[in-house]
Amino acid sequence: MARRLSWMLRVALLGHLTGALMLILAVAMVPSALLALYDQAPDAPGHIAAVGVSVSVGLVLFLLTRSAAQRNSVGHREGFLIVGVGWLVAGLVGALPYYFYALFSPADICGVAAALPAGALPPIGVDFCSFTNGAFESISGFTTTGASIISDGLWTEYGLTADGRPGLPRGILLWRSMTHFLGGMGIVVLGVAILPLLGVGGMQLFKAEVPGPTTDKLAPRVAETARLLWEVYLLLSAVLFVLLMLGGMDAFESACHTMATMATGGFSTRAASVAGFHSGYIEWVLIVFMFLAGVNFTLHWAARHGNLRPFFRDPEFRIYSGVVVLATVAITGSLMFADQGFEFFETVRIAAFQVLSLVTTTGYASFDFEQWTYAPVALLLVVVLLFSGGMAGSTGGGIKIVRHIIMVKLWVRELFLLSHPRAVRPVRLGGNPVTPDVLRAVAAFIGAYLALVMLGTGYFTLEGHDALTAFTCAASSLGNVGPGLGEVGPYDNYAVLTVLGKWVSAVLMIMGRLEIYTILVLFHPSFWRR
Numbered sequence: 001m002a003r004r005l006s007w008m009l010r011v012a013l014l015g016h017l018t019g020a021l022m023l024i025l026a027v028a029m030v031p032s033a034l035l036a037l038y039d040q041a042p043d044a045p046g047h048i049a050a051v052g053v054s055v056s057v058g059l060v061l062f063l064l065t066r067s068a069a070q071r072n073s074v075g076h077r078e079g080f081l082i083v084g085v086g087w088l089v090a091g092l093v094g095a096l097p098y099y100f101y102a103l104f105s106p107a108d109i110c111g112v113a114a115a116l117p118a119g120a121l122p123p124i125g126v127d128f129c130s131f132t133n134g135a136f137e138s139i140s141g142f143t144t145t146g147a148s149i150i151s152d153g154l155w156t157e158y159g160l161t162a163d164g165r166p167g168l169p170r171g172i173l174l175w176r177s178m179t180h181f182l183g184g185m186g187i188v189v190l191g192v193a194i195l196p197l198l199g200v201g202g203m204q205l206f207k208a209e210v211p212g213p214t215t216d217k218l219a220p221r222v223a224e225t226a227r228l229l230w231e232v233y234l235l236l237s238a239v240l241f242v243l244l245m246l247g248g249m250d251a252f253e254s255a256c257h258t259m260a261t262m263a264t265g266g267f268s269t270r271a272a273s274v275a276g277f278h279s280g281y282i283e284w285v286l287i288v289f290m291f292l293a294g295v296n297f298t299l300h301w302a303a304r305h306g307n308l309r310p311f312f313r314d315p316e317f318r319i320y321s322g323v324v325v326l327a328t329v330a331i332t333g334s335l336m337f338a339d340q341g342f343e344f345f346e347t348v349r350i351a352a353f354q355v356l357s358l359v360t361t362t363g364y365a366s367f368d369f370e371q372w373t374y375a376p377v378a379l380l381l382v383v384v385l386l387f388s389g390g391m392a393g394s395t396g397g398g399i400k401i402v403r404h405i406i407m408v409k410l411w412v413r414e415l416f417l418l419s420h421p422r423a424v425r426p427v428r429l430g431g432n433p434v435t436p437d438v439l440r441a442v443a444a445f446i447g448a449y450l451a452l453v454m455l456g457t458g459y460f461t462l463e464g465h466d467a468l469t470a471f472t473c474a475a476s477s478l479g480n481v482g483p484g485l486g487e488v489g490p491y492d493n494y495a496v497l498t499v500l501g502k503w504v505s506a507v508l509m510i511m512g513r514l515e516i517y518t519i520l521v522l523f524h525p526s527f528w529r530r
Contacts, residue, residue, distance in 0.1 A: 011508030014082055014329055016065040021086050022058025025093050026051050028178055028322050032097060036171030042125075043169040047101030054093055077428050084522050087142065087510050089184075089352055094138030095131060097175045101129035124153045124161070124168060131501050139506040140494075141179025144395060144512040146266025146363035146482030147505065149495045152270040158250075162271065170252055175268045177256040183513070184293075184395040185233050232300045233395075237262045240289045248280045261286055264293045264396045266363030266482045272491070273365040277524025280349060283366050287352050291324065294360035315430050316402045320359075323388060323401065327355045345515035352376075358385035361397040363482025365490035382485070386475045397480025399449060406434060406442045448516050452478055456508055463501050473497075477508035 029129050033047035102125050110129040113122045128134050133149045140147045153161065153168040161167045166348045237258050244254040260267045270276030292300070299317060302310045311317055311465060331351035335342060340351070353366045371380045389398020409427045416425055426433040457476025461467060465487060473494070474486025483490040497505060511519045 001304065004232075012082070013063040014085060015061045016250065017082050019058045019061030019063075019065065020088050021089060022054045022093055023062060025182075026054035026058060027092060028182055029054065029097060032171045032175040032178065034171060035174055036516055039170055041169035041171055042105040042109075042124035043101040044096070045095050045172045046102070046104070047106040047171055047175075049104055050096035052094075053096060055245065063476055080518055080521055083341060083514060084510075084519050087168055087514060090141035090142050091135055091506065091510070094175075094179050096143060096174065097350075098128040098137055098307060099131050101125060101169075101172055102134075108348035119207070124165060125172075127151055127153070130499075132502055133495075134421060136494065136502045136506050137176065137177060140482075141176055141265065142183035142265060143414065143480050143509040143514075144180055144183050144263045144265040144361070144397065145477065145480040146180075146260070146331065146507045147477065147488070147494045147509070149266065149493055149502065151493060151495050155269050156276065157269055158253075165295065173256060173269050174252070177259040178266075179342070180263040180265030180267055181259035182190065184259075184265065185230055185369060203286045206491065229297050232297055232304060232473050233262060235304070236289070236300065240285070241307075243285045244282065247279055247285060249277070249282065253466060257286070261289050261362065261364075262293050262364040264360045264390065264394070264480075266357070268364065274353070275366045283349055286358050286364065287349070290356040290360045290362050290364075293362070294320065294394045294396045296391040296393035297395075313430065316405060319405055320391050320401045324352075324355055324359055327359070327385060328352045331355060331375075331378040331381055334375040334381075335372070338375040339382070355385065356384070358382065358481060359388045359398075360390045360394070361479055362480045363476075365483060368491050370485055370491075372488040383475075384482055386472065386479055386484070389479065399479070401444060403442050403446060404428070405429065409434075410443065445516060448520070452508065452511065452516065456504065459504055460497075463498055465496070469496075473505065474508065477505040479511040480509060480512045 029047060029051045033044070036044035036047045077177065090358045105125065107123065107125075109123050109125045113126040113129060116122060127150050136149050138147075150168070155167040156162040159167055159170075192445075199497055240261060241254050241258040244257060247259065256267070256269050257274075259265070266273075267275070270272060273287060295317065296314070299310050299314060302308075328348070328351045331354065332344075332347050335347050335351065336344065353367055356362070357364045357366075364481070369379070369382050372382070383467075387399055388404070389397025389400045392400045392402045406427065406429065409429070413425050413427055417423060427439060447522065453474045454472070456478065457467075457471045460470035460473050463470075465473070469484065469486030469488055472486065473488045476482060476484040476488065483492075486492075487496045488494055494502065494505060
């Protein structure tokens with residue numbers, strides 16, 4: 001009986017915090033709803049319905065489980081469960097504005113699409129008549145992957161598609177970017193920062209959600225740490241917003257691209273992504289801020305207080321910077337050697353943009369790098385960079401630079417011990433020895449990461465996709481990168497996947513965003529034993 005009661009309390013706690021999360025998401029939907037109402041756009045009824053459902057269901061869950069939840073606190077296991085379920089709930093709730101837009105639009109998008117004769121041009125927004133598509137777009141947004149199922153509707157010119165039709169409404173595009181912004185620093189970290197009810201045991205949620213093999217605390221209380229990280233996040237976002245405005249973007253598109261960049265997400269309002277603005281200035285600004293978004297935010301916090309020494313002392317930052325520079329030089333050299341008529345500085349900009357977009361897992365495109373078949377070294381580096389990732393503690397996804405550093409040092413040590421079996425040679429990072437627990441965790445993580453990429457590749461191959469598409473689709477989904485090669489290239493989309501394939505890709509995105517083991521541990525029998 002005690003065991004049953006214990007799990008009843010855990011379920012109540014889970015319901016309580018899930019309700020709180022839904023209320024946070026409802027508040028986050030309000031700007032998009034207000035913009036849709038201001039524009040008198042066809043997505044306004046959908047946004048209002050989404051806010052209503054989120055508030056009503058969230059409030060019921062929050063209030064019904066309040067008294068029971070107060071008798072329990074967030075422990076180690078509860079932290080993993082809440083974070084795993086929370087991200088899934090966020091993805092499903094975040095799908096509502098998309099799905100309701102198509103369902104409740106005055107233009108009767110889904111009805112018109114169903115009545116169209118074969119070969120006729122479907123209406124804008126028809127992609128979201130499927131809840132699966134809405135959930136895919138939402139999960140891709142929250143996990144900052146940036147993969148999309150939108151086949152038609154993104155803008156070529158402001159507000160218009162390539163054939164001159166009105167594109168997707170601004171409210172929908174703003175919500176896409178908002179999912180990036182919330183997911184970038186982490187929905188749960190946001191909750192820890194603003195909800196007192198998460199004050200007890202909040203570190204368990206913080207550890208389960210923040211990406212990277214270690215979690216640094218900037219302040220004694222985890223809620224204060226979360227607030228400090230959000231403070232830096234918002235400050236950098238404000239600076240980027242102003243710089244984009246100075247480059248000729250209006251306030252709306254500047255806001256959308258600011259949220260997508262700082263979250264290393266990659267959703268753009270334009271069908272051609274950043275290339276659609278035809279601006280070298282905008283590309284250079286985004287290059288700088290993609291680089292900053294891929295840096296551990298604790299270093300930004302130190303810099304904000306006038307301390308730049310951590311940047312120079314941090315071995316991960318030095319390697320991260322080196323990878324970016326060397327990859328840019330290599331791709332620039334490869335493209336120049338291919339002699340395709342590019343000017344040198346234009347080539348440097350193209351190379352730097354793609355390198356930062358891939359390393360930080362942002363997923364923007366300023367050039368269709370699938371065309372680099374004439375520069376095989378550059379194309380090979382594109383595939384390699386899918387497995388890079390930014391620094392631990394950044395908004396970027398992927399394996400993370402620090403894990404690569406530790407694994408290389410581990411390989412070097414093992415080679416040394418083959419010829420000096422009695423030697424004692426610890427792996428060091430920044431002058432400090434890395435504990436065996438961290439070494440074991442890093443090795444296990446990379447092994448699991450590669451295994452999941454292979455499993456995903458196998459599944460997408462069984463769906464009928466070619467090997468290149470299947471491999472890069474799996475790697476890009478798990479690494480939260482966005483674009484791949486083949487059918488999911490930088491100017492293609494993930495609409496080619498089956499319904500099940502989209503859910504497989506979405507699950508890989510969540511697993512990648514939560515460092516794999518946060519999800520895998522939920523499926524281990526010992527997790528559910530008392």
